[in-house]
Amino acid sequence: MKELYQKLENEQIGKIRLNEPLSKHTTMKIGGPADIFVEPNSIENLEKTVRFAREADVPFRVIGRGSNLLVDDEGIRGVVIKLGKGINHLEIENDVLRVGAGYPMVPLATIMSKKGFSGFEFAGGIPGSVGGAVYMNAGAHGSDISEIIIEARVLYPDGTLKWVSKEDLNYSYRTSALQFDGGICVEAKFKLTKGDPEKIYNDMKSFKDYRHRTQPYDMPCAGSIFRNPLPQHSGRLIEEAGLKGYKIGGAQISELHANFIVNTGDATAENVRDLISFIKKTINDNSGIDLHTEIEIILSQESN
Incomplete structure (x- = not known):
């Protein structure tokens, strides 16, 4: 483990810490230490981190903002990789948004609405990041990620990095193929619609305000605990x-x-x-x- 830590340090992968309490990185404020905690500063260095961990036969786990996560009191053995700063790029070309997995959803929804791009209004109160939202098909207010995603760039455990289409992500309610094949979303492309900025922003803000009135985000929590057994809630x-x-x-x-x-x-x-x-x-x-x-x-x- 120490050799892996030293190798990651030498490669200037990003932020690296030993025995980092994961309670600092989950919205529920619960979780024991990670043996090695890494926040890569680029997609390339994320690839290196995964490759080095596999070569050292050390287990690894990827997290985002920790908003849909309950981590054991004993922590996580091996390497915990957090997708955050460094993998939070944002580009808009015409009506296509390309955004890194570490970008937080609430600021993203706000920025898109102010620019007059419709599609992310439902995400105005979702406290996670883009990668986690793609992974679990996050949604609210009658919409979800599958409604707007074009494709996702995915890093697989064997080191393969490729773009995966919406169809191959195999979306259903709060579910994607990534939950079964171990793929890590590193960035995604979304199809948005140009509209009236004031109306889009007001719609987004209305959804956001509703969530804050009806859900306990003033206390440490992990979002909805259970999936809805539709048509029941x-x-x-x-x-x-x-x-x-x-x-x-x-x-x-x-x-x-x-x-x-x-x-x-x-x-x-x-x-x-x-x-x-x-x-x-x-x-x-x-x-x-x-x-x-x-x-x-x-x-x-x-x-x-």
């Missing part, structure tokens, strides 16, 4: 079961929106996992419906 099922406000340790079902679990200050990943299990059992006992998590839960022994 997880939040409604949990609320009807009388579980709003229920706590295990420092983890609490939000009083504002029942499909959110908030960290009241000292929650552990174990608290959150126990609360998720309790919710799933209660809903299944009450209605026979199996809830499935939308957040990604990473256990310390998991690796690529």
Whole structure:
């Protein structure tokens, strides 16, 4: 591990830290240390990081802004690669947007709306980054990434880097092919529509304000915990079961929106996992419906 760390340092890959607490890099403020934490300063150096880790037979894991993530209290063994600054380029040519995976969604939606480009209004309140949004087909307010994406540039675990079409990303509700083949989105192209900047901005702001009124983003959380078992909605099922406000340790079902679990200050990943299990059992006992998590839960022994 030390040899890999030294090699990454010598190559000036970007920011590198040993035993970095991942609670600093998740919106739930939960997570133990990463053995090696890397924030590459370019796509080329991301490729190098993945290649060096594979050559050293060290497991690696890629994260974005940590907004849809629950990391184990024991942390993550191996290398954690954060896509952020350095992979956050943005280019607009005619009505096509090309943007790096590390670009945060909320500022992106705001910038596009002010420039009069429609398509990203739904993302005005989504706290993740472009890479994570592409990976999970993030969406809200009746739209999602699959509605606007043209193609994504994907780095695969074997080192292959190529553009993948929307069709081959195989999108469905909160799901993409990347969740099954280990691909890392490094950038994406989106098809936008030119319109009235004032109307587009107001629509985006309206969606953003609605999310902030109805969801507990003033507390550490990871977004929606469960996928909606359509036509039902997880939040409604949990609320009807009388579980709003229920706590295990420092983890609490939000009083504002029942499909959110908030960290009241000292929650552990174990608290959150126990609360998720309790919710799933209660809903299944009450209605026979199996809830499935939308957040990604990473256990310390998991690796690529």
